[in-house]
Amino acid sequence: EAGVTQFPSHSVIEKGQTVTLRCDPISGHDNLYWYRRVMGKEIKFLLHFVKESKQDESGMPNNRFLAERTGGTYSTLKVQPAELEDSGVYFCASSQDRGAYGYTFGSGTRLTVV
Amino acid sequence: RKEVEQDPGPFNVPEGATVAFNCTYSNSASQSFFWYRQDCRKEPKLLMSVYSSGNEDGRFTAQLNRASQYISLLIRDSKLSDSATYLCVVLYDKVIFGPGTSLSVIP
Numbered sequence: 001e002a003g004v005t006q007f008p009s010h011s012v013i014e015k016g017q018t019v020t021l022r023c024d025p026i027s028g029h030d031n032l033y034w035y036r037r038v039m040g041k042e043i044k045f046l047l048h049f050v051k052e053s054k055q056d057e058s059g060m061p062n063n064r065f066l067a068e069r070t071g072g073t074y075s076t077l078k079v080q081p082a083e084l085e086d087s088g089v090y091f092c093a094s095s096q097d098r099g100a101y102g103y104t105f106g107s108g109t110r111l112t113v114v
Numbered sequence: 115r116k117e118v119e120q121d122p123g124p125f126n127v128p129e130g131a132t133v134a135f136n137c138t139y140s141n142s143a144s145q146s147f148f149w150y151r152q153d154c155r156k157e158p159k160l161l162m163s164v165y166s167s168g169n170e171d172g173r174f175t176a177q178l179n180r181a182s183q184y185i186s187l188l189i190r191d192s193k194l195s196d197s198a199t200y201l202c203v204v205l206y207d208k209v210i211f212g213p214g215t216s217l218s219v220i221p
Contacts, residue, residue, distance in 0.1 A: 043211040105157040
């Protein structure tokens with residue numbers, strides 16, 4: 001079974017530019033989550049999709065972040081315009097249920113805004 | 115107060131030692147509990163779920179005390195390969211990660 005895949009693995013962009021991160025969940029997993037870990041801090045929840053619907057986006061830091069999951073398959077997370085404090089590792093995870101048995105995480109995208 | 119708190123660490127222990135990690139959570143409505151392991155520059159990986167009755171998986175034992183809102187992880191006979199950050203994770207309406215405790219097992 002293929003795991004959760006994320007692309008790109010690393011991205012270095014300048015402040016003010018746009019970056020789009022992609023996550024392909026495990027096939028058949030309706031639940032998809034985005035998390036972020038900034039330097040020295042714990043992993044923080046960003047949002048949760050159930051199929052193509054945003055179930056909970058309470059963790060999205062501001063309106064520079066836009067997540068989509070058209071068709072309920074892969075998801076994208078766009079940051080526009082990027083700021084220095086957006087640097088960190090962005091993890092995607094998926095689960096078949098609501099997470100009662102844990103999530104499977106992707107290897108993350110390390111974003112550096114300079 | 116943070117929603118999930120863990121021992122600050124780091125823990126540096128010799129091979130073969132027993133090490134215990136502690137975790138407390140603030141939301142009494144939390145439903146599920148997990149320990150994840152994260153290696154340097156890697157994604158978190160599920161180590162084990164934590165059940166009210168306590169559960170064991172080889173050298174790893176997890177305990178949950180709902181009344182005290184406390185979770186523990188015990189690692190016996192530490193191996194070099196156990197070196198990682200251990201994350202306490204709690205689920206109520208969403209998954210909340212603790213800050214993690216770093217473990218280094220020394221030869």
